[in-house]
Amino acid sequence: xxxxxxxxxxxxxxxxxxxxxxxxxxxxxxxxxxxxxxxxxxxxxxxxxxxxxxxxxxxxxxxxxxxxxxxxxxxxxxxxxxxxxxxxxxxxxxxxxxxxxxxxxxxxxxxxxxxxxxxxxxxxxxxxxxxxxxxxxxxxxxxxxxxxxxxxxxxxxxxxxxxxxxxxxxxxxxxxxxxxxxxxxxxxxxxxxxxx
Numbered sequence: 001x002x003x004x005x006x007x008x009x010x011x012x013x014x015x016x017x018x019x020x021x022x023x024x025x026x027x028x029x030x031x032x033x034x035x036x037x038x039x040x041x042x043x044x045x046x047x048x049x050x051x052x053x054x055x056x057x058x059x060x061x062x063x064x065x066x067x068x069x070x071x072x073x074x075x076x077x078x079x080x081x082x083x084x085x086x087x088x089x090x091x092x093x094x095x096x097x098x099x100x101x102x103x104x105x106x107x108x109x110x111x112x113x114x115x116x117x118x119x120x121x122x123x124x125x126x127x128x129x130x131x132x133x134x135x136x137x138x139x140x141x142x143x144x145x146x147x148x149x150x151x152x153x154x155x156x157x158x159x160x161x162x163x164x165x166x167x168x169x170x171x172x173x174x175x176x177x178x179x180x181x182x183x184x185x186x187x188x189x190x191x192x193x194x195x196x
Contacts, residue, residue, distance in 0.1 A: 091098075147154040 143154065143157060146157055
């Protein structure tokens with residue numbers, strides 16, 4: 001039995017040794033595992049390049065930039081094309097075929113009609129107001145002359161005539177309530193407090 005325990009402890013210690021553990025307490029060991037080291041390698045050295053090659057590359061970059069600047073300076077007066085305004089070449093060729101010979105100005109024609117209609121309605125309303133003013137002034141003159149002749153006839157002339165505009169209305173007739181008829185209010189429980 002003891003030999004078995006010794007063998008087991010040997011196996012446990014060997015496995016613990018492979019994990020690189022640190023024990024802080026003998027009775028209850030707490031294992032702190034350390035991660036495996038990452039295999040890093042030193043940074044690569046920059047390759048030394050020929051200074052003439054570097055100079056040639058920089059010269060090419062400079063020439064490219066100068067060329068683009070010259071191109072931009074040449075096209076300063078030229079406006080940038082807008083895709084919505086440009087129209088296809090096929091339609092440009094058909095321009096003469098599609099051109100209208102008659103000029104139709106519908107909005108202007110509609111505005112002219114509207115102006116004429118407004119002036120007509122204005123003149124019509126002016127004539128109506130003039131006619132109403134003429135009738136009302138002649139009516140007042142007639143009433144004043146009637147008053148000078150007879151006061152009783154003037155008072156009768158001022159009164160409203162009910163027969164001038166006959167008006168009849170037929171509506172529901174009011175009926176007396178039925179005797180003994182109990183109106184249904186719905187079911188409810190009377191909970192009013194009663195004092196004795």
